[in-house]
Amino acid sequence: MDTVVLILAALVLVGLGIRLIHNARTEPRRRMLQAYSRQVGLALVPEIVPELSGRIYRRERSGVVGSMVGLVLSVAALVVTDGSKNPWNGLLVVVAMTVGSTVALIGNDSRSAFAPVAEAPRLARSDSPGLADYVTPLDRTFSLGLLALATLSYIAVLGVIAINPDRVFDDVLVRTILWPSGLVLALATAASLVTWAAANALLGRGQPASTYIQLAWSDAFRSTTLRSLVAIPGIIAAVSSCVLFLSLSEAINLPAPGSIGAILVGSFTIMGPVLIVVLASWSLTSTRNRSTTHFLRRLWPETAVELDRRRASGAAAGNDQRGDQPDDQPGDQRGDQPNQGNRTKTPA
Secondary structure, eight states: OOHHHHHHHHHHHHHHHHHHHHHTSHHHHHHHHHHHHHHHTOOOOGGGHHHHHHHHHHHHHHHHHHHHHHHHHHHHHHHHHTOTTSTTHHHHHHHHHHHHHHHHHHHHHHHHHTSOOOOOOOOBOSSOOOGGGTSOHHHHHHHHHHHHHHHHHHHHHHHHHHHOGGGTTTTOOHHHHIIIIIHHHHHHHHHHHHHHHHHHHHHTSOOOOSSHHHHHHHHHHHHHHHHHHHHHHHHHHHHHHHHHHHHHHHHSOOOOTTSHHHHHHHHHHHHHHHHHHHHHHHHHHTTSHHHHTHHHHHHOHHHHHHHHHHHHHHHHTTTTTGGGSOTTOSSOHHHHSOOTTSSOBOOO
């Protein structure tokens, strides 16, 4: 195992540990809550700030711990398999950290969502929200698209190996195809079924809320949880394809330059990093405002219209009035607080 890889992994692990300790302080927790408030487009009402702050902190802590677990497991796998010689193993470690963080976030969100609640009067909805009310069509389609693409890639690779052009696949063992990429692809397929069942179970669970702002914040957290659930099969599928292409690029014989085999080798070598870039791009776009406020446009349309109006007017005015807002508010509460004009009704 390369000593440099171990040193870098140790430094990253120490950095994550420092972040974990730093986020436990009051000021960082306040900033995290404000950032999430701006992300979902909802105001911070004083009476629910302590509850929201604790929930955001637990979510952030879970993500950091998940990244640390992914880092340790991936580096341990490299030590066991002596895989540090591959130049793309650094990317695989990053992917492992991403998967670990995502799984940890889903675990934390699911625990919060399915926690027992006390019996109390609550608001009711005129109709039950579905997955389309919380997750954009692009996010839903992209995750399933990555799974379908990974499956087709796996089938295509098997076909190319069967043809064996220029006999470049003579030294490719069945183990190279089945382990670990085949197992990871099967895991992605199973994850799609599990996340579908979990999403339906979450959607079927009630949302205890006695005020409109509590119900809207419940929708915000539910949207975040569902977006994480939808993303996990696509992430695992992309990892499967990446591992498959990188494994093949190492296992096949080096063909003559300009031959079909050489083209295949180049394609397999570059496809792994390309998939990592696609995955990273998707992760970044999934946190854009259009995705994080999708639930507002579907469930709280009047609030979403007011939010868009304020943001548009604020951008046109150069945000001149930003300094007039209270420190714990991302904007005018009148525009951020849901009201009776949305898809809810007063309790019976």
